Amino acid sequence: MKKIQVVTIGLGYIGLPTSALIADNNISVHGVDISQSVVDTINAGKIHIVEPDLETIVTKVVQTGYLVANTTPVAADTYLIVVPTPFKGNHEPDISYVQAATEGIIPLLKEGDLYIIESTSPIGTTEKMMDLIFTKRPELVDKIFLAYCPERVLPGNVMYELVNNDRVIGGVNTASTQKAIEFYSQFVKGNLHATNARTAEMCKLVENSSRDVQIAFANELSLICDKAEIDVWELIDLANKHPRVNILQPGCGVGGHCIAVDPYFIVSDYPLESRIIGKAREVNNHKSFWCAEKIKEAKKDFQLKNNREPKIALMGMAFKPNIDDLRESPAKYIVQRVLQDANDDEYFIVEPNIHTHNIFKITDYREAVEKADIVALLVAHNEFKNITFREDQVILNFCGI
Ligand SMILES: NC(=O)c1ccc[n+]([C@@H]2O[C@H](COP(=O)([O-])OP(=O)(O)OC[C@H]3O[C@@H](n4cnc5c(N)ncnc54)[C@H](O)[C@@H]3O)[C@@H](O)[C@H]2O)c1
Numbered sequence: 001m002k003k004i005q006v007v008t009i010g011l012g013y014i015g016l017p018t019s020a021l022i023a024d025n026n027i028s029v030h031g032v033d034i035s036q037s038v039v040d041t042i043n044a045g046k047i048h049i050v051e052p053d054l055e056t057i058v059t060k061v062v063q064t065g066y067l068v069a070n071t072t073p074v075a076a077d078t079y080l081i082v083v084p085t086p087f088k089g090n091h092e093p094d095i096s097y098v099q100a101a102t103e104g105i106i107p108l109l110k111e112g113d114l115y116i117i118e119s120t121s122p123i124g125t126t127e128k129m130m131d132l133i134f135t136k137r138p139e140l141v142d143k144i145f146l147a148y149c150p151e152r153v154l155p156g157n158v159m160y161e162l163v164n165n166d167r168v169i170g171g172v173n174t175a176s177t178q179k180a181i182e183f184y185s186q187f188v189k190g191n192l193h194a195t196n197a198r199t200a201e202m203c204k205l206v207e208n209s210s211r212d213v214q215i216a217f218a219n220e221l222s223l224i225c226d227k228a229e230i231d232v233w234e235l236i237d238l239a240n241k242h243p244r245v246n247i248l249q250p251g252c253g254v255g256g257h258c259i260a261v262d263p264y265f266i267v268s269d270y271p272l273e274s275r276i277i278g279k280a281r282e283v284n285n286h287k288s289f290w291c292a293e294k295i296k297e298a299k300k301d302f303q304l305k306n307n308r309e310p311k312i313a314l315m316g317m318a319f320k321p322n323i324d325d326l327r328e329s330p331a332k333y334i335v336q337r338v339l340q341d342a343n344d345d346e347y348f349i350v351e352p353n354i355h356t357h358n359i360f361k362i363t364d365y366r367e368a369v370e371k372a373d374i375v376a377l378l379v380a381h382n383e384f385k386n387i388t389f390r391e392d393q394v395i396l397n398f399c400g401i
Contacts, residue, residue, distance in 0.1 A: 002028035002065055007076040007108075009101040011038050011069060013049055013257075013325070014118065014151050015082035017158045020057045023066035025187045030076060031069045032104075042069040050324040050353060053159040072104075078114040078183055079105050081129075082151075084257070085119045091264040093122045102129045106136050111143040114179050118151050120204050120258065122265045126197035130172050147171040147180035148197040150204030155256075155323050166190040170200025208262040209277045214248045215259070216280035219287040222250035233400050252378050252398040253288030253330025255319030260284070260328040288330035291398050292337035295376050298394055299346075302373060309346055313372035314338070315365065316379025316399075317351040324353035331378035335360065348372060352383045377401050 008019040011033040019031040033039055041048045045059040061067040073079075083097040098119050109115070115133070117126055126148040134141050149169045153161040167184060169192055171177030181192045195203070218236065225232035236247045254260045260281075267278045295312065302310040319329035326332050335349055339360075348368035349360045356362060365383055369375060373393060377384060380399040389395055 004028050004030045004074055004076045006030070006078045006080065007032060007073050007105065008080045008082055009033075009073065009104065010081065010083035010097075010119070011042060012082070012084070013051070013155060013158075014153070015080075016042065016047065016049065016058070017051060017054055017153075017162055018080065018082060018118070018151075019067055020054060020061055021159070021162050021187055023061035023064075024057050026066060027186065028065070029061075029067050030074050031067060032071065032073045032101075033069065034071060036071060039069040039071055042067070051158050052156065057159065073108060075108045075110070077112070078116065079109075081115075081117045081119055083119055085121055085261075085265075086257075087261055087264050087268075092268045093265045095121060095125055095128070098125060098129065099132065102132060106133055109133065109137060109140060109144055111140065112145075114145045114147070114176075114183055116147050116149055116180055116183070118149055120150060120208075120262055120265070121148065121201050122269060123198050123201045123205070125201060126170075126172060145171065145176040145179040146197070147176045148200045149180060149184065150200060152204070152207060155320075155325060163188060164190050166193060168193045168195060168200045168203045170195040170197040170203075172197050202266075205262045205266050208259045209266060209280070211248075212254055212259050212263050212284060213276055213280040215251070215254050216283040218248045218250040219253070220283050221247070222287070223290060249400050250287070251330070251380075251400075252291045252334060254284040255327070255329040255331070255333075256325065257327045260319075260330075284330075288333050289337070291330075291376075291378070291396075292334045294396060294398075295334070295338050295374070298374050298376075298396055302394065306373075309343070310373035310394075311348065311371050312338075312346060312374045312376065313348045313350060313363075313365075313368035315350045315368070315375060315377045315384055316381055317349065317357075317360070318353055318379055318381070321380045321399075322353070322382055324351075326351075326354075334376075334378055352381055 005027050006029045008015050009032045011031045019029045023029040038048050045062040047055045047058050081101045083101045086094050088094050130146050169180045177194045184192055222232045239245050263277045263281050267274045314335050317332045348363040350365045350368045376396040377399050380401050
């Protein structure tokens with residue numbers, strides 16, 4: 001049995017690829033997840049998420065023994081916290097998972113160990129966890145290294161970006177920053193930028209807030225254009241011919257575990273100062289509500305014109321194209337909203353990246369399009385790009401397919 005060098009806590013969309021990459025560099029990793037089925041799947045050399053190239057590496061590192069999964073941690077030299085950081089009902093960040101994961105390893109820590117948080121976290125979280133650790137293990141003050149290193153990979157391209165993206169690494173002191181940089185330099189080829197923990201925490205939140213604000217601008221334009229009877233896609237294309245203008249594409253809202261969540265971590269702590277950041281969240285949420293209303297209006301129009309209920313295809317539920325992740329998905333919100341006051345068999349719910357759902361009956365996209373009178377394109381999945389629609393169908397193109 002290999003001596004465990006790294007413990008990763010949380011084996012989800014980020015923790016598993018990270019663990020696999022580290023293990024693929026011949027560094028022995030003990031991955032921890034509270035889900036027994038996740039642990040069993042990984043130990044069988046398989047994966048429980050959709051991510052290109054990941055399964056091949058997991059199969060390899062499990063076979064070579066460099067990656068082992070378990071529900072409890074063991075002693076190691078480096079601990080990576082990669083657990084969820086959702087928000088609570090009032091949009092306040094919930095760092096209880098980070099705290100629980102940290103509490104689980106406190107008894108195992110020893111002098112010289114490195115503790116890193118990768119979970120997206122509100123400003124000051126790393127210092128809070130440091131206080132928690134030192135309250136329980138005061139003998140470790142100044143004897144261990146603590147740092148924050150956010151993850152900025154793109155789902156669908158994670159295995160490439162984990163290696164090649166630049167990373168921002170902020171320790172609670174210079175020695176911690178340096179120690180964390182040494183750790184990442186074993187498997188990251190991108191540049192490693194040194195800073196302090198608070199700036200690194202804020203950097204992640206700002207990256208996603210910046211995207212959110214820019215998408216909100218495009219979504220706001222789409223609402224204005226709808227009223228002004230202007231094709232928003234053509235408009236943006238033309239405006240972007242300006243050498244210094246680069247407007248993003250509108251969609252049916254903003255979703256996922258990052259862009260739709262992280263700005264709230266700033267707004268919640270700095271409500272008076274973060275006006276644009278807060279407004280962008282409102283605009284992007286409103287866009288999803290607006291899309292749902294448009295589908296309902298199209299349904300009413302159809303009823304009036306044809307004297308019968310239309311069949312409606314709702315195309316896509318993931319939060320962005322070509323993935324199976326439904327977290328904070330605006331498309332899923334739209335599906336839920338239009339189904340609220342509707343008869344289920346009027347709708348075909350389509351999501352080519354998942355086979356079953358515990359609430360919705362999933363229909364194959366070809367069958368849905370063939371039978372539908374109204375097709376609402378919610379997510380620009382590749383499967384939808386070559387569909388030929390009939391002339392008699394009403395197409396609501398919310399994602400610019
Ligand atoms: N998914 C992304 O694209 C992405 C990108 C950048 C940053 N992040 C951030 O990375 C962090 C992890 O996100 P994710 O997408 O990997 O989440 P995830 O939900 O896919 O995975 C988290 C895993 O942690 C496990 N877990 C929860 N509590 C635990 C505990 N106490 N001990 C052990 N395991 C525990 C869960 O069972 C789950 O399998 C979040 O803070 C997220 O904001 C995610």
